[in-house]
Amino acid sequence: MIEFDRFVLPNGLKVIVHHDVSTPMVAVNLTYAVGARDENPEKTGFAHLFEHLMFGGSKNIPSYDKPLQSVGGENNAFTSNDLTNYYLTLPKSSLEIAFWLESDRMKELAFSERSLEVQRQVVIEEFKQRYINQPYGDVHSLLRPLAYLKHPYRWPTIGKEIKHIEEASMQEVKDFFYKFYRPNNAVLSVAGNVSRKEIEELSTKWFADIPQGKELERNYPKEEQQLQARELVVEREVPLHAVYRAYHMVDRLHPDYHAFDLLSDILSRGNSSRFHQHLIKGKRIFNEVNAYIGGDLDAGLFTLSGFINPAKSMEEAIEALQAEIESVQEGGVKHEELAKVKNKVEATLAFAQTSILNKAMGLGIAEVIQKAELVNEELEAYRKVSTEDLKRIAQEYLSVDQSSTLQYRSKQQA
Amino acid sequence: MIDRNTPPQVALIKDFTFVKAKTFDLNAPHKGFYIDATDQEIVKVELILKAGYREQKKPMQAAAVNKLLLEGTKHRSAMEIASLFEGKGAFLDTDIHADYASLVLHCLSRHLDELFPLVLEMLNDASFPEEEWLDFKQNKLNQFSIKQEKVSFLTKNAFAVNFFGKAHAYNNSLSKSDFDALSREDLLEFYEQHYVGNPITVLLSGKVKSRELDLIKQHLGGWKKPKAKNNNEGLNFNSTFQKGLELNIEKEGASQSAIRMGLPMPQKGSADFPKVFLANTLLGGFFGSRLMSNLREDKGYTYGIGSGIVNLEMAAYWFLTTEVGVEHTANSLKEIKVEMQKLNETEVEEEELQLVKSYLQGTLMRNFDGPFQAMDRFKSIHLLGLDYSYYENFVQQIKTIEAKELLAIYRQYFKFENTLKIIAGKK
Helix, strand or coil: CCCCCCEEECCEEEEEEEECCCCEEEEEEEEEEHHHCCCCCCCCHHHHHHHCCCCCECCCCCCCCHHHCCCCCEEEEECEEEEEEEEEEEEEHHHHHHHHHHHHHCEECCHHHHHCCCHHHHHHHHHHHHCCCCCCEEEEEEHHHHHHCHHHCCCCCCCCHHHHHCCCHHHHHHHHHHHHCHHHHHEEEEEEEEHHHHHHHHHHHHHHHCCCCCHHHCCCCCCCCCCCCCEEEEEEECCCCEEEEECCCCCCCCCCCCHHHHHHEEECCCCCCCHHHHHHCCCCEEEEEEEECCCCCCCCEEEEEEEEECCCCCCHHHHHHHHHHHHHHCCCHHHHHHHHHHHHHHHHHHCCCCCCCHHHHHHHHHHCCCCCCCCHHHHHHEEEEEHHHHHHHHHHHHHHHHEEEEEEECCCCC | CCCCCCCCCCCCCCCCCCCCEEEEEECCCCCCCEEEECCCCCEEEEEEECCCCCCCCCCCCCHHHHHHHHHECCCCCCCHHHCCCCCCCEEEEEEEEECCEEEEEEEHHHHHHHHHHHHHHHHHHEEECCHHHHHHHHHHHHHHHCCCCCCHHHHHHHHHHHHCCCCCCCCCCCCHHHHCCHHHHHHHHHHHHHHCCCCEEEEEEECCCCCHHHHHHHHHHHHCCCCCCCCCCCCCCCCCCCCCEEEEEEEECCCEEEEEEEEECCCCCCCHHHHHHHHHHHHCCCCCHHHHHHHCCCCCEEEEEEEEEEEEECCCCEEEEEEEHHHHHHHHHHHHHHHHHHHCCCCCCCCHHHHHHHHHHHHHHCCCCCCHHHHHHHHHHCCCCCHHHHHHHHHHHHHHHHCHHHHHHHHHCCHHHHHHEEEEECC
């Protein structure tokens, strides 16, 4: 159980406080409810590029990093399809530095042309390092637009193409900032040996004068029900064939969300999982094979993926994955399989609670998703899932007609 | 109106107390250490043996043995083992290092009695089933072929053989032919020699009370009589490092080049080490380093560049790694040279030195935070034969070092022209 306090400043900034006396450090997390799904389809990758610009100096503070490092702090950030998250840890004695830095960059960025120029280049190199100059690096850039025709999840966080990043202008940076980086679109969470009173005082002092932004309307284009299987075949200079099959699943707050998570664990988590036993051992089709969910807020994907052993064919691999899904649809799962993955969830959550950064981040993100209380309801939500639920979701959602398959063929194997 | 231009006055880090590992008694020559520092009902057990890759006679031998500990014992199949641990929601992992090998168990405290004896079974009765070994080999080979497509791996894999030399015990570079040269018999031989009956160091962290300590004692008490400890006899630690060697690996179609560099360094226990560590931090060891500031934040050549120091029992070295756009390869090397030369020529300004000093103290505090991190800090000194006075001395030296001394350190240890350079991609 993670106990916490919550209050809201008049400008709409929500603040969560978790008291943990076991550490001399404090974790400060700031989640902004903006991600790649909020981008213009012709200007993708912007939310992530913007995250880089948040480190390029603010109105009154030329460097974000230096003052933090000089009191022994450390920070980083990430961008997802749904949100952008900034986090730092520092010694308790220096806590106010975090409020000073975070409030100044929420109030007004420096909007430096030079920073935009350089970070554009840095992000282009990141694009190459992670998605181009890597074997199988372009998989998600191919699979997303196959599975999504309308919803903004059809492009990856890094962006559809390098060109979009090259074209980002300063005016767009400013518009984005004043639209999304407002206190009423953010959650501040603090974990450590801190009191609610202390955090209320600091929050009021540093954040209260930041003007509220306009209420945002979020009408993401809805994906229509998929009625027919989709397939894309590509050839690349990679050593092994690989296959990716994605099904549409539920959104983050749907009651079946946890069932999908547990089903993916039953299929592929650990060496006692079905995929390991049947497909890596057994039929010896895959070198590596996984089932996973993305954790997206809107209806996401339930994805199967695997690297195929040189002696086996793409067709055999797809057939074997399909047989595994059918086996759940027809025969369900055993009670001990379900008990096993629930135990893993329990242990994972217990270990995660030893870190103040995990706790601050979990609370902040949960508050953005819906409410911070979710972090304490998670385990119960997993516990409630039944074997019948797993069979039912497999039947309802994992049909071939609703799937998108990427055949990633190796030129070297062909 | 609040003043946003000047930082709020805060107290800088004063001395802080290290969370220290305590010893608990085990039958000699086993050794036990623990840290009890959480309210969660969880425990981590790490069992460490001197079965690192430096002991191996053939490439991949030590890593294969370590990994296959989980794939079958005289009493249980791989599937049974996986089911027993996973059924309890526990995580059992292997870890291979140059100097040692580990088995690591993470579990809820209530499952420790049942799972700990099973972990010991793997250290005593592993069976290395033929089928598991062949699968392991095939999978590793497939993974190797995928990794060969990554420029970062090409530089990493070429590093050890070029830094230490082919015959050196710390050379862990792999080539495709190594996969055929290794047999199941090689695994059995290594296992018999370096695992069965060998001394174990037990590190216990999480919620650790007398119940947990007694349980470990009880099971390790029944352990067969350990053999004489093996030492470094017969191992080759003669480095063939050549100053200034440069190796280029052409990778067709690469859009980025990977650069990896290396230099020998004084060891962790040496008098110069804290200063060398600070010197590296300032050069490439954190986000605000000279290299990051120049190659990323000023030139935009790369998503990231970093350097660090690896401490082994019989050697220590500095490495630098980055991936840069192929069109920036030559300029990146030039800028790395510029940064290293500057530090060899000019004293660091006081403001920058202070920043790095505070940052390092904060980092140390962060790295001691929580039972698992605190145990990792203990492990990193204990396995090198050091004790907590290392950290006390480290903090003291970091606080007091002056720019002049730092300049001398750069001149002695950080010369660009001496570095080993490996570049994969396009130069």
